[in-house]
Amino acid sequence: GAVVSQHPSWVICKSGTSVKIECRSLDFQATTMFWYRQFPKQSLMLMATSNEGSKATYEQGVEKDKFLINHASLTLSTLTVTSAHPEDSSFYICSATQTGGIHGYTFGSGTRLTVV
Protein backbone atom coordinates (compact mmCIF):
# COMPACT_ATOMS: atom_id res chain seq x y z
CA GLY A 1 0.00 0.00 0.00
CA ALA A 2 0.85 3.65 -0.19
CA VAL A 3 3.46 4.75 2.33
CA VAL A 4 4.47 8.22 3.43
CA SER A 5 7.67 8.65 5.34
CA GLN A 6 7.99 11.69 7.58
CA HIS A 7 11.30 12.71 9.09
CA PRO A 8 12.37 13.46 11.73
CA SER A 9 9.90 11.88 14.12
CA TRP A 10 10.92 14.28 16.83
CA VAL A 11 13.19 17.31 17.06
CA ILE A 12 14.23 19.76 19.72
CA CYS A 13 15.56 23.12 18.67
CA LYS A 14 16.49 26.42 20.24
CA SER A 15 14.39 29.53 19.86
CA GLY A 16 15.31 31.50 16.80
CA THR A 17 16.57 28.57 14.76
CA SER A 18 14.86 26.93 11.80
CA VAL A 19 13.74 23.35 11.49
CA LYS A 20 12.98 21.40 8.33
CA ILE A 21 10.53 18.50 8.26
CA GLU A 22 10.45 16.15 5.28
CA CYS A 23 7.54 14.20 3.92
CA ARG A 24 8.21 11.59 1.26
CA SER A 25 5.83 9.36 -0.64
CA LEU A 26 7.72 6.10 -1.03
CA ASP A 27 5.76 4.15 -3.59
CA PHE A 28 3.50 6.60 -5.35
CA GLN A 29 3.55 10.05 -6.84
CA ALA A 30 1.97 12.54 -4.54
CA THR A 31 0.47 15.25 -6.64
CA THR A 32 -0.86 16.97 -3.55
CA MET A 33 0.47 17.06 -0.04
CA PHE A 34 -1.14 18.54 3.03
CA TRP A 35 0.42 19.77 6.24
CA TYR A 36 -1.45 19.62 9.51
CA ARG A 37 -0.69 20.82 12.99
CA GLN A 38 -1.97 19.17 16.11
CA PHE A 39 -1.84 20.65 19.58
CA PRO A 40 -1.97 18.29 22.58
CA LYS A 41 -5.33 16.62 22.95
CA GLN A 42 -6.72 18.54 20.02
CA SER A 43 -7.66 17.78 16.46
CA LEU A 44 -5.64 18.16 13.30
CA MET A 45 -5.75 21.63 11.83
CA LEU A 46 -4.92 22.04 8.17
CA MET A 47 -2.04 24.46 7.68
CA ALA A 48 -1.50 24.35 3.96
CA THR A 49 -1.99 22.45 0.74
CA SER A 50 0.87 22.04 -1.68
CA ASN A 51 0.84 20.85 -5.24
CA GLU A 52 4.02 19.77 -6.95
CA GLY A 53 5.69 22.67 -8.68
CA SER A 54 3.29 25.27 -7.33
CA LYS A 55 3.24 27.61 -4.39
CA ALA A 56 1.49 26.26 -1.36
CA THR A 57 -1.96 27.46 -0.42
CA TYR A 58 -2.09 28.44 3.23
CA GLU A 59 -5.12 28.36 5.48
CA GLN A 60 -6.30 31.55 7.05
CA GLY A 61 -4.22 32.49 10.04
CA VAL A 62 -1.16 30.48 9.06
CA GLU A 63 1.92 32.61 8.53
CA LYS A 64 3.42 31.60 5.23
CA ASP A 65 6.70 33.36 5.99
CA LYS A 66 7.09 31.33 9.15
CA PHE A 67 5.99 27.99 7.77
CA LEU A 68 7.74 27.58 4.44
CA ILE A 69 6.47 24.74 2.33
CA ASN A 70 8.27 23.38 -0.69
CA HIS A 71 6.94 20.66 -2.98
CA ALA A 72 9.65 20.47 -5.58
CA SER A 73 9.04 16.89 -6.68
CA LEU A 74 6.21 14.41 -6.83
CA THR A 75 7.65 12.47 -3.92
CA LEU A 76 8.91 15.13 -1.54
CA SER A 77 7.44 18.04 0.34
CA THR A 78 9.18 19.93 3.11
CA LEU A 79 7.93 22.17 5.88
CA THR A 80 10.45 24.59 7.34
CA VAL A 81 9.58 26.32 10.58
CA THR A 82 11.62 29.51 10.49
CA SER A 83 12.78 31.42 13.54
CA ALA A 84 11.04 28.95 15.76
CA HIS A 85 9.54 30.01 19.07
CA PRO A 86 8.19 27.92 21.94
CA GLU A 87 4.62 28.52 20.75
CA ASP A 88 5.53 26.68 17.54
CA SER A 89 6.02 23.51 19.57
CA SER A 90 3.48 21.06 18.27
CA PHE A 91 2.91 17.82 16.43
CA TYR A 92 3.12 18.26 12.66
CA ILE A 93 1.68 15.66 10.30
CA CYS A 94 1.84 15.49 6.54
CA SER A 95 -0.57 13.74 4.25
CA ALA A 96 -0.29 12.86 0.61
CA THR A 97 -2.84 11.99 -1.98
CA GLN A 98 -2.39 10.79 -5.51
CA THR A 99 -5.31 11.92 -7.59
CA GLY A 100 -7.99 12.93 -5.18
CA GLY A 101 -9.58 11.45 -2.14
CA ILE A 102 -10.87 8.28 -3.67
CA HIS A 103 -7.35 6.95 -3.73
CA GLY A 104 -7.04 7.72 -0.09
CA TYR A 105 -5.09 10.05 2.05
CA THR A 106 -1.85 8.58 3.34
CA PHE A 107 -0.46 10.13 6.48
CA GLY A 108 3.07 10.37 7.72
CA SER A 109 3.83 9.30 11.26
CA GLY A 110 4.21 12.87 12.44
CA THR A 111 6.97 15.06 13.82
CA ARG A 112 7.03 16.25 17.41
CA LEU A 113 8.68 19.67 17.47
CA THR A 114 9.80 21.14 20.76
CA VAL A 115 11.27 24.62 20.78
CA VAL A 116 13.25 25.54 23.90
Add this chain to the structure above:
Amino acid sequence: AQSVTQPDIHITVSEGASLELRCNYSYGATPYLFWYVQSPGQGLQLLLKYFSGDTLVQGIKGFEAEFKRSQSSFNLRKPSVHWSDAAEYFCAVGANQAGTALIFGKGTTLSVSS
Protein backbone atom coordinates in the same frame (compact mmCIF):
# COMPACT_ATOMS: atom_id res chain seq x y z
CA ALA B 1 -19.54 25.60 5.77
CA GLN B 2 -17.83 22.25 5.72
CA SER B 3 -17.45 20.71 9.13
CA VAL B 4 -17.31 17.52 11.11
CA THR B 5 -18.83 17.22 14.55
CA GLN B 6 -17.96 14.57 17.06
CA PRO B 7 -20.34 15.31 19.93
CA ASP B 8 -18.61 13.16 22.51
CA ILE B 9 -15.31 14.45 23.78
CA HIS B 10 -14.64 11.51 26.06
CA ILE B 11 -16.28 8.11 26.35
CA THR B 12 -15.56 5.34 28.81
CA VAL B 13 -16.76 1.82 28.16
CA SER B 14 -16.16 -1.43 29.95
CA GLU B 15 -14.01 -4.02 28.28
CA GLY B 16 -16.23 -6.36 26.33
CA ALA B 17 -19.01 -3.84 26.02
CA SER B 18 -20.21 -2.42 22.73
CA LEU B 19 -19.10 0.96 21.45
CA GLU B 20 -20.58 3.64 19.26
CA LEU B 21 -18.76 6.87 18.43
CA ARG B 22 -20.84 9.54 16.80
CA CYS B 23 -19.90 11.65 13.81
CA ASN B 24 -21.98 14.19 11.94
CA TYR B 25 -20.82 16.13 8.95
CA SER B 26 -21.76 19.13 6.88
CA TYR B 27 -20.36 19.00 3.37
CA GLY B 28 -21.48 20.59 0.15
CA ALA B 29 -20.32 17.88 -2.21
CA THR B 30 -20.62 14.12 -2.10
CA PRO B 31 -18.72 13.27 1.06
CA TYR B 32 -16.01 10.72 1.39
CA LEU B 33 -15.85 9.70 5.02
CA PHE B 34 -13.07 8.31 7.13
CA TRP B 35 -12.38 7.13 10.65
CA TYR B 36 -8.86 7.27 12.04
CA VAL B 37 -7.40 6.16 15.35
CA GLN B 38 -4.44 7.78 17.06
CA SER B 39 -2.50 6.48 20.03
CA PRO B 40 -0.64 9.00 22.19
CA GLY B 41 2.34 10.49 20.38
CA GLN B 42 1.64 8.46 17.28
CA GLY B 43 0.41 9.16 13.77
CA LEU B 44 -2.98 8.31 12.36
CA GLN B 45 -4.14 4.83 11.46
CA LEU B 46 -7.01 4.44 9.04
CA LEU B 47 -9.80 2.30 10.45
CA LEU B 48 -12.19 2.46 7.55
CA LYS B 49 -13.50 4.68 4.79
CA TYR B 50 -16.66 5.17 2.81
CA PHE B 51 -16.74 6.31 -0.78
CA SER B 52 -19.89 4.79 -2.22
CA GLY B 53 -21.93 1.61 -2.35
CA ASP B 54 -22.92 -0.36 0.70
CA THR B 55 -23.52 2.09 3.50
CA LEU B 56 -22.25 -0.32 6.13
CA VAL B 57 -18.49 -0.35 5.96
CA GLN B 58 -16.23 -2.87 7.60
CA GLY B 59 -12.82 -1.83 8.82
CA ILE B 60 -9.84 -3.16 10.65
CA LYS B 61 -9.77 -4.32 14.27
CA GLY B 62 -13.42 -5.29 14.20
CA PHE B 63 -14.75 -1.78 13.61
CA GLU B 64 -17.60 -0.89 11.33
CA ALA B 65 -19.36 2.33 10.42
CA GLU B 66 -22.68 3.14 8.84
CA PHE B 67 -23.26 6.04 6.48
CA LYS B 68 -26.69 7.60 6.86
CA ARG B 69 -27.16 10.34 4.34
CA SER B 70 -30.51 11.45 5.76
CA GLN B 71 -28.90 12.07 9.14
CA SER B 72 -25.54 13.27 7.79
CA SER B 73 -23.92 10.76 10.07
CA PHE B 74 -21.14 8.22 9.93
CA ASN B 75 -21.05 6.55 13.32
CA LEU B 76 -18.35 4.11 14.27
CA ARG B 77 -19.23 0.90 16.09
CA LYS B 78 -17.57 -2.10 17.62
CA PRO B 79 -19.50 -4.95 19.24
CA SER B 80 -16.91 -5.77 21.91
CA VAL B 81 -14.23 -3.36 23.00
CA HIS B 82 -10.76 -4.46 24.01
CA TRP B 83 -8.47 -2.59 26.38
CA SER B 84 -6.12 -1.94 23.47
CA ASP B 85 -8.82 0.11 21.75
CA ALA B 86 -8.24 2.96 24.19
CA ALA B 87 -7.09 5.85 21.99
CA GLU B 88 -8.23 9.01 20.24
CA TYR B 89 -10.66 8.58 17.37
CA PHE B 90 -11.11 11.08 14.58
CA CYS B 91 -13.82 11.28 11.99
CA ALA B 92 -12.91 13.09 8.78
CA VAL B 93 -14.61 14.12 5.55
CA GLY B 94 -13.12 14.79 2.15
CA ALA B 95 -14.03 14.93 -1.51
CA ASN B 96 -12.93 13.09 -4.59
CA GLN B 97 -11.28 16.16 -5.98
CA ALA B 98 -7.58 16.61 -6.44
CA GLY B 99 -6.18 19.00 -3.91
CA THR B 100 -8.99 18.69 -1.39
CA ALA B 101 -7.82 18.21 2.17
CA LEU B 102 -9.55 16.18 4.81
CA ILE B 103 -11.50 18.04 7.43
CA PHE B 104 -11.27 16.49 10.87
CA GLY B 105 -13.60 16.43 13.80
CA LYS B 106 -12.27 17.35 17.21
CA GLY B 107 -11.91 13.74 18.17
CA THR B 108 -13.30 11.43 20.82
CA THR B 109 -11.10 9.99 23.54
CA LEU B 110 -11.99 6.42 24.32
CA SER B 111 -11.12 4.96 27.69
CA VAL B 112 -11.67 1.30 28.44
CA SER B 113 -12.31 0.17 31.97
CA SER B 114 -11.73 -3.35 33.22
